[in-house]
Amino acid sequence: xxxxxxxxxxxxxxxxxxxxxxxxxxxxxxxxxxxxxxxxxxxxxxxxxxxxxxxxxxxxxxxxxxxxxxxxxxxxxxxxxxxxxxxxxxxxxxxxxxxxxxxxxxxxxxxxxxxxxxxxxxxxxxxxxxxxxxxxxxxxxxxxxxxxxxxxxxxxxxxxxxxxxxxxxxxxxxxxxxxxxxxxxxxxxxxxxxxxxxxxxxxxxxxxxxxxxxxxxxxxxxxxxxxxxxxxxxxxxxxxxxxxxxxxxxxxxxxxxxxxxxxxxxxxxxxxxxxxxxxxxxxxxxxxxxxxxxxxxxxxxxxxxxxxxxxxxxxx
Amino acid sequence: xxxxxxxxxxxxxxxxxxxxxxxxxxxxxxxxxxxxxxxxxxxxxxxxxxxxxxxxxxxxxxxxxxxxxxxxxxxxxxxxxxxxxxxxxxxxxxxxxxxxxxxxxxxxxxxxxxxxxxxxxxxxxxxxxxxxxxxxxxxxxxxxxxxxxxxxxxxxxxxxxxxxxxxxxxxxxxxxxxxxxxxxxxxxxxxxxxxxxxxxxxxxxxxxxxxxxxxxxxxxxxxxxxxxxxxxxxxxxxxxxxxxxxxxxxxxxxxxxxxxxxxxxxxxxxxxxxxxxxxxxxxxxxxxxxxxxxxxxxxxxxxxxxxxxxxxxxxxxxxxxxxxxxxxxxxxxxxxxxxxxxxxxxxxxxxxxxxxxxxxxxxxxxxxxxxxxxxxxxxx
Numbered sequence: 001x002x003x004x005x006x007x008x009x010x011x012x013x014x015x016x017x018x019x020x021x022x023x024x025x026x027x028x029x030x031x032x033x034x035x036x037x038x039x040x041x042x043x044x045x046x047x048x049x050x051x052x053x054x055x056x057x058x059x060x061x062x063x064x065x066x067x068x069x070x071x072x073x074x075x076x077x078x079x080x081x082x083x084x085x086x087x088x089x090x091x092x093x094x095x096x097x098x099x100x101x102x103x104x105x106x107x108x109x110x111x112x113x114x115x116x117x118x119x120x121x122x123x124x125x126x127x128x129x130x131x132x133x134x135x136x137x138x139x140x141x142x143x144x145x146x147x148x149x150x151x152x153x154x155x156x157x158x159x160x161x162x163x164x165x166x167x168x169x170x171x172x173x174x175x176x177x178x179x180x181x182x183x184x185x186x187x188x189x190x191x192x193x194x195x196x197x198x199x200x201x202x203x204x205x206x207x208x209x210x211x212x213x214x215x216x217x218x219x220x221x222x223x224x225x226x227x228x229x230x231x232x233x234x235x236x237x238x239x240x241x242x243x244x245x246x247x248x249x250x251x252x253x254x255x256x257x258x259x260x261x262x263x264x265x266x267x268x269x270x271x272x273x274x275x276x277x278x279x280x281x282x283x284x285x286x287x288x289x290x291x292x293x294x295x296x297x298x299x300x301x302x303x304x305x306x307x308x309x310x311x312x313x314x315x316x
Numbered sequence: 317x318x319x320x321x322x323x324x325x326x327x328x329x330x331x332x333x334x335x336x337x338x339x340x341x342x343x344x345x346x347x348x349x350x351x352x353x354x355x356x357x358x359x360x361x362x363x364x365x366x367x368x369x370x371x372x373x374x375x376x377x378x379x380x381x382x383x384x385x386x387x388x389x390x391x392x393x394x395x396x397x398x399x400x401x402x403x404x405x406x407x408x409x410x411x412x413x414x415x416x417x418x419x420x421x422x423x424x425x426x427x428x429x430x431x432x433x434x435x436x437x438x439x440x441x442x443x444x445x446x447x448x449x450x451x452x453x454x455x456x457x458x459x460x461x462x463x464x465x466x467x468x469x470x471x472x473x474x475x476x477x478x479x480x481x482x483x484x485x486x487x488x489x490x491x492x493x494x495x496x497x498x499x500x501x502x503x504x505x506x507x508x509x510x511x512x513x514x515x516x517x518x519x520x521x522x523x524x525x526x527x528x529x530x531x532x533x534x535x536x537x538x539x540x541x542x543x544x545x546x547x548x549x550x551x552x553x554x555x556x557x558x559x560x561x562x563x564x565x566x567x568x569x570x571x572x573x574x575x576x577x578x579x580x581x582x583x584x585x586x587x588x589x590x591x592x593x594x595x596x597x598x599x600x601x602x603x604x605x606x607x608x609x610x611x612x613x614x615x616x617x618x619x620x621x622x623x624x625x626x627x628x629x630x631x632x633x634x635x636x637x638x639x640x641x642x643x644x645x646x647x648x649x650x651x652x653x654x655x656x657x658x659x660x661x662x663x664x665x666x667x668x669x670x671x672x673x674x675x676x677x678x679x680x681x682x683x684x685x686x687x688x689x690x691x692x693x694x695x696x
Binding site: 210212213215216217218219220221222223226231234235 | 385386387406407408413414416418420421422423424433434437438481482485
């Protein structure tokens with residue numbers, strides 16, 4: 001009503017500015033979180049990986065300090081080098097650990113997919129009243145400590161364990177199977193532990209799918225099996241990619257499962273890393289191993305994010 | 317060359333005793349648990365017919381269509397297509413295609429790929445597929461959208477892709493489940509005529525499921541009115557409207573005024589229907605009725621005239637009442653007239669002249685009148 005009301009327009013500008021600031025502030029919180037809890041530790045680890053081992057506290061040198069002023073700090077920076085990375089290429093142990101980790105993670109991811117897909121499909125096709133309960137059953141193991149669940153598998157898989165007792169009692173086998181302390185136990189452990197990470201994203205894509213698409217495919221001449229591959233499977237690819245990466249990425253760096261179930265023969269980078277840190281107390285080499293592991297995982301992580309962005313784009 | 321309309325008018329295989337039905341439902345029953353969706357239903361549909369299944373939701377019309385497509389098996393009875401029993405034949409081997417209500421377009425495929433999908437399943441040579449897809453795209457006027465994905469199309473365009481996809485395999489019968497349900501009114505009306513032309517051009521049998529009576533009336537050669545899993549009447553749109561078999565059909569299609577009473581004073585087909593208030597309607601199409609029997613005289617609103625004074629013609633049925641409600645629709649006006657006993661009679665009159673002369677208005681006394689042959693006598 002008031003003509004040319006400059007106070008209100010000023011108010012409006014102020015409000016816009018404050019909402020802009022508030023918006024920035026809101027995203028600043030997660031950014032600060034990432035900065036403090038990811039980027040800073042990452043640089044610390046990176047710095048250690050460029051150092052040398054030392055019998056000292058902390059067990060590497062140089063340890064940066066300002067005791068000798070800026071000049072002294074600069075002298076220490078100049079001591080940093082990539083010797084540890086060169087070392088990683090000289091001892092086959094590391095290469096084999098990486099390759100073995102990727103192999104074990106890849107195979108267990110595939111196995112998780114093979115077991116997880118029918119479960120997710122079954123839940124998505126179940127009557128809607130049952131779905132929540134079935135999903136609950138998938139998530140339920142998370143309520144118990146991960147460590148305890150892996151320990152439980154020792155009890156199941158060991159030569160005189162529950163599985164062997166059952167099979168012997170059923171006369172399926174006559175001698176106990178040796179599963180514990182082999183890579184089979186590691187596969188079982190990883191598939192078991194990571195199954196929910198596969199089932200949940202698969203379920204969410206399968207559940208959204210319109211069943212009339214299958215009917216349409218069959219109406220146009222597809223057998224049920226070919227309709228499954230051409231429609232259901234094809235449309236669940238984003239869920240498959242998400243599930244596989246959610247399993248693969250942590251499985252590569254897995255330490256607890258190979259350590260408890262895999263015995264000394266199973267080579268995985270997580271175990272190698274642990275050995276370097278705690279057995280050899282060689283922090284710089286352990287840090288270099290961790291940095292390389294991160295670089296190896298960056299590829300699938302970036303792919304995962306792109307795949308997710310694409311899926312969101314297509315969903316719109 | 318005769319016009320489309322005249323061909324349509326002469327197309328009536330259902331009146332030809334020698335004509336063989338192309339699709340026959342024989343005593344088909346479908347139960348889902350305790351619920352009977354389709355109840356001992358028999359129906360004959362002829363080749364090249366545009367057949368509509370019309371009914372409220374849950375009347376079993378979609379179930380009927382899904383049984384024909386093969387998605388549901390009848391609990392009892394047979395379905396024959398061109399003399400062949402369809403029992404046990406899976407959907408992918410039936411020579412029928414369906415256009416789904418939701419269109420069910422494959423979201424990961426382009427328009428082209430969607431249309432080609434069925435042809436690829438038949439292992440048609442690539443060149444032939446390309447040719448067929450191109451002709452389908454032309455048919456539904458979507459040539460320039462061939463490379464788009466369904467989510468990049470408007471509702472009307474998607475509907476046409478779904479139509480092209482279901483027609484691409486040249487099915488013997490095309491099943492359409494509420495094909496125009498998702499379109500807005502104007503587009504729906506246009507598409508109705510397109511579908512009719514297409515059906516005639518391709519010489520196919522179309523079976524359309526709809527709850528929209530106007531849609532069924534416009535497009536279909538014959539309509540089956542369904543209720544609670546049963547067919548109430550199968551007839552041409554004109555017969556459904558002018559000669560409904562039961563009160564349900566009369567009431568379901570269009571608007572109707574029902575005057576209830578007892579048949580009296582029959583002489584030949586003429587006589588009276590005596591209402592509870594003692595008022596006797598003169599009717600002259602009582603064939604099949606008996607003196608003293610309960611009957612309803614069903615009169616459509618447009619066959620009832622409304623006037624401020626009593627019409628001079630003594631041969632008309634004329635009843636006095638009060639104008640209760642008026643709905644002015646532009647092309648016509650609907651009056652609700654309240655009779656002495658509280659009953660409301662609906663009339664509609666075409667506004668053939670511009671609204672300038674004196675008009676009836678709310679609470680005016682008015683006379684409604686109709687000829688003895690203006691309605692139909694119903695005994696059920």
